[in-house]
Amino acid sequence: MSEAVRLQSPLVGFQLDARADAGVILRERAFCSHLNLRGEQSDPAFAAAIKQVLGLEVPFTPNTTTSAGDQTLYWLGPDEWLLVAAPEQAATLEAALRKALAGQFASVVDISGGQTVVELRGGNARDVLAKGCPLDLHPRAFGVGQCAQSHLAKCPLLLRPLADGFEVVVRRSFSDYFFSWIEDAAQEYGFSVVS
Amino acid sequence: MLLITCPWCGPRAESEFSCGGEAHIVRPKDPDALSDAEWADYVFYRTNTKGDHAEQWVHTYGCRRWFNVIRNTVTYEIKAVYKPGETPAGGEA
Numbered sequence: 001m002s003e004a005v006r007l008q009s010p011l012v013g014f015q016l017d018a019r020a021d022a023g024v025i026l027r028e029r030a031f032c033s034h035l036n037l038r039g040e041q042s043d044p045a046f047a048a049a050i051k052q053v054l055g056l057e058v059p060f061t062p063n064t065t066t067s068a069g070d071q072t073l074y075w076l077g078p079d080e081w082l083l084v085a086a087p088e089q090a091a092t093l094e095a096a097l098r099k100a101l102a103g104q105f106a107s108v109v110d111i112s113g114g115q116t117v118v119e120l121r122g123g124n125a126r127d128v129l130a131k132g133c134p135l136d137l138h139p140r141a142f143g144v145g146q147c148a149q150s151h152l153a154k155c156p157l158l159l160r161p162l163a164d165g166f167e168v169v170v171r172r173s174f175s176d177y178f179f180s181w182i183e184d185a186a187q188e189y190g191f192s193v194v195s
Numbered sequence: 196m197l198l199i200t201c202p203w204c205g206p207r208a209e210s211e212f213s214c215g216g217e218a219h220i221v222r223p224k225d226p227d228a229l230s231d232a233e234w235a236d237y238v239f240y241r242t243n244t245k246g247d248h249a250e251q252w253v254h255t256y257g258c259r260r261w262f263n264v265i266r267n268t269v270t271y272e273i274k275a276v277y278k279p280g281e282t283p284a285g286g287e288a
């Protein structure tokens with residue numbers, strides 16, 4: 001006798017949670033650890049401290065990222081960066097970064113509760129973003145390794161091209177608006193959400 | 196829509212920016228020594244330039260940094276973009 005019970009919906013054949021023909025496929029990476037980092041680019045000790053804790057070079061070139069494993073550092077401004085890491089890492093990383101940056105003109109703030117990460121894939125992911133975002137999203141202008149802060153209609157966002165789509169960091173207070181906007185704008189392409 | 200070159204992010208759409216009005220307004224060093232008229236001039240009065248105008252802009256939806264723009268108020272041509280504390284290439288601010 002089987003130990004596990006296998007549940008199957010009568011609609012399983014339609015793959016309701018991942019329609020293969022959907023032009024826009026959304027997936028949320030919820031509860032990631034988000035840390036806002038500020039420091040002096042001109043102080044070599046700043047980048048050294050970050051590297052010591054994360055093993056990542058601080059991206060000093062505007063609108064670029066550095067990544068290793070599940071950690072990504074995004075350039076946000078000439079003295080401001082965002083670290084996104086796996087869930088439940090924020091407190092540990094915050095403490096380690098604060099210790100390494102002690103004595104520097106720098107700050108580390110846990111903003112995990114304030115934003116979430118969404119990935120858009122599918123053949124029309126770029127088209128749906130282009131409806132409301134003024135950036136040139138073509139790979140020749142915006143490719144892997146880059147990032148940009150901009151807006152989608154009235155929603156501020158941080159975008160990063162992935163090999164097969166886009167990653168979007170969106171603020172908590174705008175997430176309702178963001179999802180509703182994307183869902184509506186993606187109707188003509190077919191829209192699905194995967195977990 | 197204007198295409199504005201952020202000194203950090205490069206060319207971006209006007210909808211990412213906000214305009215902060217006339218640039219290079221210097222706060223008087225000793226406000227107590229000013230007459231009401233002089234103080235009012237500092238607080239309220241701005242030039243209404245027809246032609247090249249130095250303005251402050253902020254990249255609101257982008258890097259959120261302030262910078263200066265020389266914009267022609269007749270043609271809307273942007274002649275220069277420079278960071279705070281800098282002077283525009285080839286001219287006085």
Ligand SMILES: [Zn+2]
Pocket residue numbers: 201202203204205254257258259260
């Ligand atoms: Zn910028």
